[in-house]
Amino acid sequence: MSSSKEKRDYIQNVSYDSVIFGFNGSQLKILVLEYHNTGYFALPGGFVKMDQSLDDAVKNGVSQRTGLQDIYLEQFYTFGSLERSDPKIMEKILTENKLDLEQHQWMLGRFLSIGYYALINYEEVSLRPDELSDSINWYSIDELPPLMMDHKEMVDKALEVLRVNLDRKIVGTNLLPQKFTMRQLQEVYEAILGEKIRRTTFQRKMLSMEILVRHEKLFQGKAHKAPYLYSFK
Protein backbone atom coordinates (compact mmCIF):
# COMPACT_ATOMS: atom_id res chain seq x y z
CA MET A 1 0.00 0.00 0.00
CA SER A 2 1.05 3.56 -0.59
CA SER A 3 -1.10 6.54 0.36
CA SER A 4 -4.15 7.74 -1.61
CA LYS A 5 -5.10 4.66 -3.50
CA GLU A 6 -8.06 5.43 -5.72
CA LYS A 7 -10.81 2.84 -5.69
CA ARG A 8 -11.27 2.88 -9.45
CA ASP A 9 -7.61 1.93 -10.07
CA TYR A 10 -7.74 -1.35 -8.16
CA ILE A 11 -9.50 -4.69 -8.36
CA GLN A 12 -11.95 -4.61 -5.46
CA ASN A 13 -11.93 -7.21 -2.69
CA VAL A 14 -8.62 -8.73 -3.78
CA SER A 15 -5.22 -8.39 -2.11
CA TYR A 16 -1.95 -10.30 -2.02
CA ASP A 17 0.38 -11.13 0.85
CA SER A 18 3.94 -12.34 0.69
CA VAL A 19 5.95 -14.70 2.88
CA ILE A 20 9.61 -13.89 2.27
CA PHE A 21 11.84 -16.63 3.69
CA GLY A 22 15.43 -15.66 4.35
CA PHE A 23 18.35 -17.94 5.12
CA ASN A 24 21.77 -16.85 6.34
CA GLY A 25 23.64 -20.14 6.35
CA SER A 26 22.09 -21.41 9.56
CA GLN A 27 18.65 -19.93 10.36
CA LEU A 28 15.35 -19.56 8.54
CA LYS A 29 13.67 -16.20 9.02
CA ILE A 30 10.61 -14.34 7.73
CA LEU A 31 10.16 -10.71 6.77
CA VAL A 32 7.60 -8.82 8.91
CA LEU A 33 6.42 -5.19 8.78
CA GLU A 34 5.18 -3.15 11.72
CA TYR A 35 2.54 -0.49 11.00
CA HIS A 36 2.93 3.01 12.51
CA ASN A 37 1.42 3.38 15.99
CA THR A 38 -0.79 0.32 15.77
CA GLY A 39 1.20 -2.55 17.24
CA TYR A 40 0.15 -4.53 14.15
CA PHE A 41 2.72 -6.84 12.63
CA ALA A 42 1.99 -8.02 9.12
CA LEU A 43 3.34 -9.76 6.06
CA PRO A 44 4.15 -7.36 3.22
CA GLY A 45 1.02 -7.16 1.07
CA GLY A 46 -0.99 -4.92 -1.19
CA PHE A 47 -3.52 -4.65 -3.98
CA VAL A 48 -3.76 -5.39 -7.71
CA LYS A 49 -4.26 -2.57 -10.18
CA MET A 50 -6.95 -3.03 -12.79
CA ASP A 51 -4.39 -2.75 -15.61
CA GLN A 52 -1.68 -4.87 -14.03
CA SER A 53 -1.12 -8.63 -14.07
CA LEU A 54 -1.31 -10.34 -10.69
CA ASP A 55 2.36 -11.37 -10.86
CA ASP A 56 3.50 -7.83 -11.69
CA ALA A 57 1.38 -6.35 -8.90
CA VAL A 58 3.06 -8.65 -6.39
CA LYS A 59 6.56 -8.16 -7.76
CA ASN A 60 6.31 -4.36 -7.81
CA GLY A 61 4.42 -4.13 -4.54
CA VAL A 62 6.84 -6.27 -2.57
CA SER A 63 9.76 -4.34 -3.97
CA GLN A 64 8.18 -1.00 -2.92
CA ARG A 65 7.17 -2.21 0.53
CA THR A 66 10.42 -3.92 1.48
CA GLY A 67 13.18 -2.44 -0.67
CA LEU A 68 13.95 -5.92 -2.03
CA GLN A 69 14.63 -5.94 -5.77
CA ASP A 70 14.28 -8.75 -8.28
CA ILE A 71 13.29 -11.55 -5.99
CA TYR A 72 11.54 -14.59 -7.39
CA LEU A 73 8.06 -14.88 -5.88
CA GLU A 74 5.95 -17.98 -6.29
CA GLN A 75 2.21 -18.26 -5.69
CA PHE A 76 1.22 -20.82 -3.06
CA TYR A 77 -2.43 -20.35 -2.05
CA THR A 78 -5.46 -18.03 -2.23
CA PHE A 79 -7.14 -17.36 1.09
CA GLY A 80 -10.88 -16.85 0.75
CA SER A 81 -12.73 -17.38 4.02
CA LEU A 82 -15.31 -14.86 5.17
CA GLU A 83 -13.71 -14.51 8.62
CA ARG A 84 -10.26 -13.50 7.42
CA SER A 85 -11.04 -9.82 6.77
CA ASP A 86 -11.20 -7.37 9.65
CA PRO A 87 -12.28 -3.80 8.78
CA LYS A 88 -11.36 -2.54 12.27
CA ILE A 89 -7.71 -3.43 11.77
CA MET A 90 -7.63 -1.74 8.38
CA GLU A 91 -9.40 1.32 9.77
CA LYS A 92 -6.79 1.72 12.50
CA ILE A 93 -3.93 1.42 10.02
CA LEU A 94 -5.52 4.07 7.79
CA THR A 95 -6.26 6.39 10.73
CA GLU A 96 -2.78 6.15 12.21
CA ASN A 97 -1.34 6.92 8.80
CA LYS A 98 -3.65 9.95 8.53
CA LEU A 99 -5.29 8.61 5.39
CA ASP A 100 -8.82 9.69 4.53
CA LEU A 101 -11.28 6.97 5.58
CA GLU A 102 -13.93 8.06 3.09
CA GLN A 103 -11.56 7.82 0.17
CA HIS A 104 -10.20 4.45 1.31
CA GLN A 105 -13.56 2.93 2.26
CA TRP A 106 -13.03 0.15 -0.28
CA MET A 107 -10.13 -1.15 1.79
CA LEU A 108 -12.49 -1.97 4.66
CA GLY A 109 -14.40 -4.60 2.71
CA ARG A 110 -13.96 -8.30 2.43
CA PHE A 111 -10.75 -9.46 0.72
CA LEU A 112 -9.59 -12.62 -0.98
CA SER A 113 -5.84 -12.68 -0.62
CA ILE A 114 -3.41 -14.45 -2.89
CA GLY A 115 -0.32 -15.74 -1.08
CA TYR A 116 3.16 -15.69 -2.63
CA TYR A 117 6.44 -16.84 -1.14
CA ALA A 118 10.09 -16.25 -1.91
CA LEU A 119 13.31 -17.84 -0.69
CA ILE A 120 16.32 -15.55 -0.49
CA ASN A 121 19.73 -15.26 1.12
CA TYR A 122 19.06 -12.49 3.58
CA GLU A 123 22.63 -11.37 3.92
CA GLU A 124 22.62 -10.20 0.32
CA VAL A 125 19.72 -7.76 0.62
CA SER A 126 19.01 -4.46 2.28
CA LEU A 127 15.59 -3.63 3.64
CA ARG A 128 13.65 -0.36 3.54
CA PRO A 129 10.27 0.04 5.27
CA ASP A 130 7.59 1.83 3.22
CA GLU A 131 5.73 4.96 4.31
CA LEU A 132 3.01 3.05 6.18
CA SER A 133 5.43 1.11 8.34
CA ASP A 134 7.72 1.83 11.26
CA SER A 135 10.00 -1.05 10.59
CA ILE A 136 10.67 -4.08 8.51
CA ASN A 137 12.67 -6.89 10.05
CA TRP A 138 13.66 -10.50 9.79
CA TYR A 139 12.16 -12.72 12.48
CA SER A 140 13.14 -16.30 13.16
CA ILE A 141 10.22 -18.61 12.30
CA ASP A 142 10.29 -19.81 15.92
CA GLU A 143 10.04 -16.28 17.29
CA LEU A 144 7.50 -14.43 15.17
CA PRO A 145 5.63 -11.51 16.74
CA PRO A 146 1.83 -11.98 16.85
CA LEU A 147 0.74 -11.40 13.24
CA MET A 148 -2.49 -9.62 12.35
CA MET A 149 -5.52 -11.27 10.73
CA ASP A 150 -4.71 -14.69 9.23
CA HIS A 151 -1.08 -13.89 8.48
CA LYS A 152 0.25 -16.61 10.80
CA GLU A 153 -1.91 -19.13 8.94
CA MET A 154 -0.37 -17.85 5.71
CA VAL A 155 3.13 -18.42 7.07
CA ASP A 156 2.22 -21.95 8.13
CA LYS A 157 0.69 -22.75 4.75
CA ALA A 158 3.69 -21.33 2.86
CA LEU A 159 6.04 -23.39 5.02
CA GLU A 160 3.95 -26.50 4.43
CA VAL A 161 4.02 -26.00 0.65
CA LEU A 162 7.73 -25.21 0.69
CA ARG A 163 8.57 -28.30 2.75
CA VAL A 164 6.60 -30.62 0.52
CA ASN A 165 8.22 -29.19 -2.59
CA LEU A 166 11.71 -28.60 -1.23
CA ASP A 167 13.47 -31.16 -3.42
CA ARG A 168 12.18 -29.39 -6.53
CA LYS A 169 12.39 -25.83 -5.22
CA ILE A 170 15.91 -25.95 -3.84
CA VAL A 171 17.45 -25.86 -7.32
CA GLY A 172 16.00 -22.52 -8.37
CA THR A 173 16.82 -20.60 -5.21
CA ASN A 174 19.88 -18.54 -4.48
CA LEU A 175 20.14 -19.64 -0.87
CA LEU A 176 23.57 -21.15 -1.52
CA PRO A 177 26.72 -19.93 -3.25
CA GLN A 178 27.10 -21.26 -6.79
CA LYS A 179 29.37 -24.03 -5.50
CA PHE A 180 28.61 -25.51 -2.11
CA THR A 181 29.45 -28.44 0.11
CA MET A 182 27.06 -31.25 0.98
CA ARG A 183 27.13 -29.91 4.53
CA GLN A 184 25.96 -26.45 3.43
CA LEU A 185 23.14 -28.03 1.45
CA GLN A 186 22.17 -30.11 4.46
CA GLU A 187 22.03 -26.97 6.63
CA VAL A 188 19.52 -25.38 4.27
CA TYR A 189 17.33 -28.47 4.43
CA GLU A 190 17.54 -28.66 8.20
CA ALA A 191 16.61 -24.99 8.63
CA ILE A 192 13.59 -25.27 6.34
CA LEU A 193 12.38 -28.65 7.57
CA GLY A 194 12.98 -27.66 11.19
CA GLU A 195 14.71 -30.93 12.05
CA LYS A 196 18.09 -32.61 12.04
CA ILE A 197 18.82 -35.11 9.27
CA ARG A 198 21.37 -37.97 9.36
CA ARG A 199 24.36 -37.04 7.23
CA THR A 200 24.60 -40.38 5.42
CA THR A 201 20.86 -40.55 4.70
CA PHE A 202 20.86 -36.99 3.40
CA GLN A 203 23.89 -37.50 1.16
CA ARG A 204 22.47 -40.72 -0.32
CA LYS A 205 19.15 -39.06 -1.04
CA MET A 206 20.68 -35.97 -2.64
CA LEU A 207 22.97 -37.99 -4.89
CA SER A 208 20.11 -40.27 -5.95
CA MET A 209 18.05 -37.24 -7.05
CA GLU A 210 20.60 -36.54 -9.78
CA ILE A 211 20.32 -32.77 -9.45
CA LEU A 212 23.95 -32.19 -8.39
CA VAL A 213 27.22 -31.91 -10.30
CA ARG A 214 30.34 -32.81 -8.30
CA HIS A 215 33.38 -30.71 -9.07
CA GLU A 216 37.05 -31.73 -9.09
CA LYS A 217 38.99 -30.64 -6.05
CA LEU A 218 41.62 -28.04 -6.75
CA PHE A 219 45.15 -29.33 -6.24
CA GLN A 220 46.32 -27.69 -3.05
CA GLY A 221 48.30 -28.63 0.03
CA LYS A 222 45.58 -30.35 2.02
CA ALA A 223 43.04 -30.39 -0.76
CA HIS A 224 42.50 -34.12 -0.51
CA LYS A 225 41.00 -33.54 2.93
CA ALA A 226 38.70 -30.74 1.75
CA PRO A 227 35.08 -31.67 1.11
CA TYR A 228 33.82 -31.96 -2.45
CA LEU A 229 32.07 -28.96 -3.91
CA TYR A 230 28.78 -29.36 -5.78
CA SER A 231 26.58 -27.18 -7.94
CA PHE A 232 23.07 -27.72 -9.29
CA LYS A 233 22.80 -29.20 -12.79
Place this chain on the structure above:
Amino acid sequence: MSSSKEKRDYIQNVSYDSVIFGFNGSQLKILVLEYHNTGYFALPGGFVKMDQSLDDAVKNGVSQRTGLQDIYLEQFYTFGSLERSDPKIMEKILTENKLDLEQHQWMLGRFLSIGYYALINYEEVSLRPDELSDSINWYSIDELPPLMMDHKEMVDKALEVLRVNLDRKIVGTNLLPQKFTMRQLQEVYEAILGEKIRRTTFQRKMLSMEILVRHEKLFQGKAHKAPYLYSFK
Protein backbone atom coordinates in the same frame (compact mmCIF):
# COMPACT_ATOMS: atom_id res chain seq x y z
CA MET B 1 -23.27 -19.09 -13.72
CA SER B 2 -27.03 -19.03 -13.59
CA SER B 3 -29.15 -16.33 -15.20
CA SER B 4 -29.63 -12.81 -13.79
CA LYS B 5 -26.64 -12.43 -11.56
CA GLU B 6 -26.79 -9.08 -9.82
CA LYS B 7 -23.53 -7.18 -9.78
CA ARG B 8 -23.83 -6.17 -6.15
CA ASP B 9 -24.09 -9.79 -4.98
CA TYR B 10 -20.70 -10.86 -6.36
CA ILE B 11 -17.05 -10.06 -5.86
CA GLN B 12 -16.10 -8.15 -9.00
CA ASN B 13 -13.31 -9.30 -11.31
CA VAL B 14 -12.95 -12.68 -9.63
CA SER B 15 -14.04 -16.08 -10.93
CA TYR B 16 -13.16 -19.72 -10.36
CA ASP B 17 -12.71 -22.59 -12.77
CA SER B 18 -12.60 -26.29 -12.03
CA VAL B 19 -10.69 -29.15 -13.58
CA ILE B 20 -12.56 -32.34 -12.69
CA PHE B 21 -10.45 -35.39 -13.41
CA GLY B 22 -12.32 -38.66 -13.77
CA PHE B 23 -10.88 -42.15 -13.87
CA ASN B 24 -12.77 -45.30 -14.85
CA GLY B 25 -10.17 -47.96 -14.17
CA SER B 26 -8.16 -47.31 -17.30
CA GLN B 27 -8.49 -43.76 -18.70
CA LEU B 28 -8.10 -40.27 -17.32
CA LYS B 29 -10.77 -37.83 -18.49
CA ILE B 30 -11.82 -34.23 -17.85
CA LEU B 31 -15.24 -32.69 -17.52
CA VAL B 32 -16.06 -30.08 -20.20
CA LEU B 33 -19.20 -27.96 -20.77
CA GLU B 34 -20.44 -26.68 -24.12
CA TYR B 35 -22.30 -23.35 -24.12
CA HIS B 36 -25.56 -23.02 -26.08
CA ASN B 37 -25.08 -22.01 -29.74
CA THR B 38 -21.56 -20.69 -29.30
CA GLY B 39 -19.24 -23.59 -30.08
CA TYR B 40 -17.41 -22.65 -26.86
CA PHE B 41 -16.12 -25.48 -24.72
CA ALA B 42 -15.19 -24.57 -21.18
CA LEU B 43 -14.27 -25.84 -17.76
CA PRO B 44 -17.11 -25.53 -15.23
CA GLY B 45 -16.66 -22.17 -13.53
CA GLY B 46 -18.47 -19.31 -11.88
CA PHE B 47 -18.31 -16.40 -9.47
CA VAL B 48 -17.97 -15.80 -5.73
CA LYS B 49 -20.79 -14.18 -3.79
CA MET B 50 -19.87 -11.35 -1.48
CA ASP B 51 -21.18 -13.29 1.54
CA GLN B 52 -19.77 -16.68 0.63
CA SER B 53 -16.37 -18.22 1.31
CA LEU B 54 -14.30 -19.02 -1.75
CA ASP B 55 -14.39 -22.76 -1.01
CA ASP B 56 -18.18 -22.75 -0.60
CA ALA B 57 -18.65 -20.77 -3.81
CA VAL B 58 -16.66 -23.37 -5.73
CA LYS B 59 -18.29 -26.37 -4.05
CA ASN B 60 -21.85 -25.09 -4.62
CA GLY B 61 -21.14 -23.73 -8.08
CA VAL B 62 -19.56 -26.91 -9.39
CA SER B 63 -22.40 -28.95 -7.99
CA GLN B 64 -25.00 -26.71 -9.71
CA ARG B 65 -23.16 -26.61 -13.02
CA THR B 66 -22.38 -30.28 -13.32
CA GLY B 67 -24.82 -32.19 -11.14
CA LEU B 68 -21.89 -33.65 -9.17
CA GLN B 69 -22.49 -33.73 -5.42
CA ASP B 70 -19.99 -33.76 -2.57
CA ILE B 71 -16.78 -33.94 -4.51
CA TYR B 72 -13.54 -32.88 -2.88
CA LEU B 73 -12.10 -29.88 -4.72
CA GLU B 74 -8.59 -28.64 -4.10
CA GLN B 75 -7.20 -25.26 -5.07
CA PHE B 76 -4.18 -25.40 -7.37
CA TYR B 77 -3.46 -21.94 -8.85
CA THR B 78 -4.83 -18.43 -9.37
CA PHE B 79 -4.61 -17.15 -12.93
CA GLY B 80 -4.05 -13.40 -13.09
CA SER B 81 -2.65 -12.29 -16.43
CA LEU B 82 -4.18 -9.32 -18.25
CA GLU B 83 -4.55 -11.28 -21.50
CA ARG B 84 -6.66 -14.11 -20.09
CA SER B 85 -10.00 -12.29 -20.10
CA ASP B 86 -11.96 -11.91 -23.33
CA PRO B 87 -15.12 -9.81 -23.13
CA LYS B 88 -16.19 -10.87 -26.66
CA ILE B 89 -16.45 -14.50 -25.60
CA MET B 90 -18.47 -13.60 -22.52
CA GLU B 91 -20.71 -11.31 -24.57
CA LYS B 92 -21.52 -14.10 -27.01
CA ILE B 93 -22.36 -16.52 -24.19
CA LEU B 94 -24.67 -13.95 -22.60
CA THR B 95 -26.32 -13.06 -25.92
CA GLU B 96 -26.93 -16.66 -26.94
CA ASN B 97 -28.48 -17.31 -23.53
CA LYS B 98 -30.72 -14.24 -24.00
CA LEU B 99 -29.32 -12.56 -20.91
CA ASP B 100 -29.43 -8.78 -20.64
CA LEU B 101 -26.02 -7.34 -21.54
CA GLU B 102 -26.57 -4.14 -19.57
CA GLN B 103 -27.37 -6.01 -16.39
CA HIS B 104 -24.42 -8.39 -16.84
CA GLN B 105 -21.92 -5.75 -17.92
CA TRP B 106 -19.71 -6.62 -14.95
CA MET B 107 -19.07 -10.07 -16.45
CA LEU B 108 -17.29 -8.47 -19.41
CA GLY B 109 -14.45 -7.07 -17.31
CA ARG B 110 -11.10 -8.44 -16.42
CA PHE B 111 -11.11 -11.53 -14.19
CA LEU B 112 -8.65 -13.22 -11.91
CA SER B 113 -9.62 -16.88 -11.81
CA ILE B 114 -8.90 -19.32 -9.04
CA GLY B 115 -8.35 -22.87 -10.26
CA TYR B 116 -9.56 -25.93 -8.36
CA TYR B 117 -9.24 -29.58 -9.27
CA ALA B 118 -10.92 -32.78 -8.18
CA LEU B 119 -10.20 -36.46 -8.75
CA ILE B 120 -13.21 -38.75 -8.95
CA ASN B 121 -14.29 -42.15 -10.19
CA TYR B 122 -16.46 -41.14 -13.10
CA GLU B 123 -18.48 -44.30 -13.21
CA GLU B 124 -20.02 -43.43 -9.86
CA VAL B 125 -21.48 -40.07 -10.84
CA SER B 126 -24.22 -38.76 -13.05
CA LEU B 127 -23.90 -35.47 -14.91
CA ARG B 128 -26.45 -32.74 -15.55
CA PRO B 129 -25.67 -29.68 -17.68
CA ASP B 130 -26.85 -26.34 -16.25
CA GLU B 131 -29.18 -23.91 -18.03
CA LEU B 132 -26.36 -22.12 -19.87
CA SER B 133 -24.96 -25.27 -21.40
CA ASP B 134 -25.97 -27.70 -24.12
CA SER B 135 -23.94 -30.54 -22.77
CA ILE B 136 -21.50 -31.66 -20.18
CA ASN B 137 -19.23 -34.54 -21.03
CA TRP B 138 -16.10 -36.42 -20.11
CA TYR B 139 -13.26 -36.01 -22.59
CA SER B 140 -10.06 -37.99 -22.59
CA ILE B 141 -7.12 -35.69 -21.75
CA ASP B 142 -5.59 -36.64 -25.10
CA GLU B 143 -8.72 -35.68 -27.01
CA LEU B 144 -10.00 -32.44 -25.51
CA PRO B 145 -12.05 -30.12 -27.72
CA PRO B 146 -10.50 -26.65 -28.17
CA LEU B 147 -11.16 -24.92 -24.85
CA MET B 148 -12.02 -21.22 -24.62
CA MET B 149 -9.77 -18.53 -23.13
CA ASP B 150 -6.92 -20.00 -21.03
CA HIS B 151 -8.81 -23.11 -20.01
CA LYS B 152 -6.33 -25.46 -21.72
CA GLU B 153 -3.53 -23.80 -19.77
CA MET B 154 -5.55 -24.42 -16.62
CA VAL B 155 -5.87 -28.12 -17.47
CA ASP B 156 -2.11 -28.35 -18.06
CA LYS B 157 -1.32 -26.60 -14.80
CA ALA B 158 -3.73 -28.79 -12.83
CA LEU B 159 -2.20 -31.89 -14.37
CA GLU B 160 1.30 -30.65 -13.55
CA VAL B 161 0.37 -30.00 -9.91
CA LEU B 162 -1.44 -33.33 -9.65
CA ARG B 163 1.49 -35.28 -11.13
CA VAL B 164 4.02 -33.68 -8.80
CA ASN B 165 1.84 -34.37 -5.77
CA LEU B 166 0.44 -37.74 -6.81
CA ASP B 167 2.13 -39.77 -4.07
CA ARG B 168 0.48 -37.60 -1.43
CA LYS B 169 -2.84 -37.06 -3.21
CA ILE B 170 -3.57 -40.63 -4.17
CA VAL B 171 -4.48 -41.58 -0.59
CA GLY B 172 -7.36 -39.14 -0.21
CA THR B 173 -9.08 -39.88 -3.51
CA ASN B 174 -11.82 -42.34 -4.19
CA LEU B 175 -10.45 -43.43 -7.55
CA LEU B 176 -10.07 -46.98 -6.31
CA PRO B 177 -12.33 -49.40 -4.45
CA GLN B 178 -11.56 -49.61 -0.74
CA LYS B 179 -9.43 -52.70 -1.33
CA PHE B 180 -7.44 -52.88 -4.52
CA THR B 181 -4.63 -54.79 -6.17
CA MET B 182 -1.17 -53.40 -6.87
CA ARG B 183 -2.06 -53.63 -10.55
CA GLN B 184 -5.14 -51.43 -10.11
CA LEU B 185 -3.06 -48.87 -8.26
CA GLN B 186 -0.47 -48.94 -11.02
CA GLU B 187 -3.17 -48.31 -13.62
CA VAL B 188 -4.23 -45.13 -11.82
CA TYR B 189 -0.65 -43.91 -11.76
CA GLU B 190 -0.11 -44.72 -15.41
CA ALA B 191 -3.29 -42.93 -16.48
CA ILE B 192 -2.42 -39.79 -14.53
CA LEU B 193 1.28 -39.71 -15.37
CA GLY B 194 0.57 -40.55 -19.00
CA GLU B 195 3.29 -43.21 -19.17
CA LYS B 196 3.92 -46.89 -18.54
CA ILE B 197 5.78 -47.83 -15.37
CA ARG B 198 7.80 -51.04 -14.74
CA ARG B 199 5.83 -53.31 -12.46
CA THR B 200 8.73 -54.16 -10.15
CA THR B 201 9.87 -50.54 -9.84
CA PHE B 202 6.35 -49.39 -9.09
CA GLN B 203 5.72 -52.08 -6.48
CA ARG B 204 9.02 -51.37 -4.70
CA LYS B 205 8.30 -47.64 -4.61
CA MET B 206 4.75 -48.05 -3.34
CA LEU B 207 5.76 -50.43 -0.57
CA SER B 208 8.62 -48.15 0.50
CA MET B 209 6.22 -45.22 0.89
CA GLU B 210 4.50 -47.07 3.74
CA ILE B 211 1.03 -45.84 2.83
CA LEU B 212 -0.44 -49.30 2.12
CA VAL B 213 -1.85 -52.05 4.30
CA ARG B 214 -1.65 -55.57 2.83
CA HIS B 215 -4.60 -57.79 3.60
CA GLU B 216 -4.69 -61.55 4.15
CA LYS B 217 -5.95 -63.56 1.21
CA LEU B 218 -9.25 -65.27 1.78
CA PHE B 219 -8.97 -69.06 1.83
CA GLN B 220 -10.54 -70.17 -1.42
CA GLY B 221 -9.91 -72.75 -4.10
CA LYS B 222 -7.25 -70.94 -6.08
CA ALA B 223 -6.78 -68.13 -3.59
CA HIS B 224 -3.06 -68.67 -3.31
CA LYS B 225 -2.76 -67.55 -6.92
CA ALA B 226 -4.91 -64.46 -6.43
CA PRO B 227 -3.06 -61.17 -6.05
CA TYR B 228 -2.80 -59.52 -2.66
CA LEU B 229 -5.33 -56.83 -1.85
CA TYR B 230 -4.22 -53.53 -0.34
CA SER B 231 -5.90 -50.52 1.22
CA PHE B 232 -4.55 -47.12 2.24
CA LYS B 233 -3.46 -46.75 5.86
